[in-house]
Amino acid sequence: MRKSVFVCGLVLGLMSPARAATIKLVLKPDLPPLLLVEGELEHGDEKEFRQKALAAPEAIVLLSSAGGNARAGMEIGRAIRLMGFPTVILEETRCASACALAWLGGQPRFMAQTAKVGFHAVFTMDGERRKETAPGNALVGAYVNSLGLPMKAVLYITQSPPDSMSWLTFEDAAGYGIEVRPFPPEPSRQAEKQPPIVPAPEPAPKAEPRRDPPTVPGSTGSTAPFAPKPDLPSPVPPAPVKRELSDLLDVQEAAAVQERLRGLGYFFGVKDGVWGPRSRIALRDFKRQNRLALTDVWDLDTQAALNRDGAMPAPASYIPPEPEFTSEGIFWPFLPVPGTTYHPLNPDDAELLQEQLLVGGYYQSSPEGIWGMDSRNALRRFKAANGLPTDDIWDVATERALMGRR
Numbered sequence: 001m002r003k004s005v006f007v008c009g010l011v012l013g014l015m016s017p018a019r020a021a022t023i024k025l026v027l028k029p030d031l032p033p034l035l036l037v038e039g040e041l042e043h044g045d046e047k048e049f050r051q052k053a054l055a056a057p058e059a060i061v062l063l064s065s066a067g068g069n070a071r072a073g074m075e076i077g078r079a080i081r082l083m084g085f086p087t088v089i090l091e092e093t094r095c096a097s098a099c100a101l102a103w104l105g106g107q108p109r110f111m112a113q114t115a116k117v118g119f120h121a122v123f124t125m126d127g128e129r130r131k132e133t134a135p136g137n138a139l140v141g142a143y144v145n146s147l148g149l150p151m152k153a154v155l156y157i158t159q160s161p162p163d164s165m166s167w168l169t170f171e172d173a174a175g176y177g178i179e180v181r182p183f184p185p186e187p188s189r190q191a192e193k194q195p196p197i198v199p200a201p202e203p204a205p206k207a208e209p210r211r212d213p214p215t216v217p218g219s220t221g222s223t224a225p226f227a228p229k230p231d232l233p234s235p236v237p238p239a240p241v242k243r244e245l246s247d248l249l250d251v252q253e254a255a256a257v258q259e260r261l262r263g264l265g266y267f268f269g270v271k272d273g274v275w276g277p278r279s280r281i282a283l284r285d286f287k288r289q290n291r292l293a294l295t296d297v298w299d300l301d302t303q304a305a306l307n308r309d310g311a312m313p314a315p316a317s318y319i320p321p322e323p324e325f326t327s328e329g330i331f332w333p334f335l336p337v338p339g340t341t342y343h344p345l346n347p348d349d350a351e352l353l354q355e356q357l358l359v360g361g362y363y364q365s366s367p368e369g370i371w372g373m374d375s376r377n378a379l380r381r382f383k384a385a386n387g388l389p390t391d392d393i394w395d396v397a398t399e400r401a402l403m404g405r406r
Contacts, residue, residue, distance in 0.1 A: 041068030046075035067097025077105030265314035277323035
């Protein structure tokens, strides 16, 4: 309890009124890392937040903002959820509009008794007038649903017109299915407030992608999914040798990698050739079990290890973590196809491309940064309409046509 009060006082001293958003990472001895977000959120702030979040994988996020760009707020919220950060609104602090959308991503969400968390409908400016936008509210609805909140929460969050505000109370939160906890936490329930932090094994040095054999049974080790066991799983027979690197943008080649990971016990998703979060997690955890670098980087060494005779399968007790609750080592960027700037398997790039296809009327879903079948079909329609080969291949000509570059 005393530490919570100290954190509260420390942060109040560090946070100052700001118009444009500032995102600060505060590191103090004997305290968890603090990520401070204050001021008006603007497009691009989500990228700065992600960079600072990756440097502090166990942070607490404190927000203070009157609002700003709704998309920036939602993207920050998605990053918060991906990293498993709790979010906190301190005493006498306001977090409204886009800030409140970011706060929703917290696991868990905290709010002081005198804090103000406010929601209203998404709007665009029509001259000097705020005009509610149905597509914007639809994007908010999709975001809120992705956080696991019920439809009644979506209706509450978007019910107030742009010139008004629904200020959240603890009673409203309970009634609309939005879990909120008081801050500072109650002493008797302190242990519930922070999710347990599970130490992950240290990554292998880049210069030495292979590690020594596992420690003998009885030695201390990581409590991550691959704790030492008395009996290691038996190796699985090799897959057919492939000397060129499989292209994970190709549905058939990606599906073959998913099938191999499934056979080894790491992949439990749909074998659809869509290289999304579950495929990335499966590859990362395969590499961890096989003493490779703790990332989802796809390269020739990883491909060889996956297909080799003696590849180690997942332990019988392995349960893949949900994408919302893991972030370590995943979403390492793919290099762009030669001559291009973007790669559809990179979430930021995919979302930008989806937005371009949405503007042109080819993409019918909400941009989410996952290059799935809807995105591929939209790209086919775009290419057919623009005199390009009717396929989903991403190349220089396609990028130039879609992004307006010549």
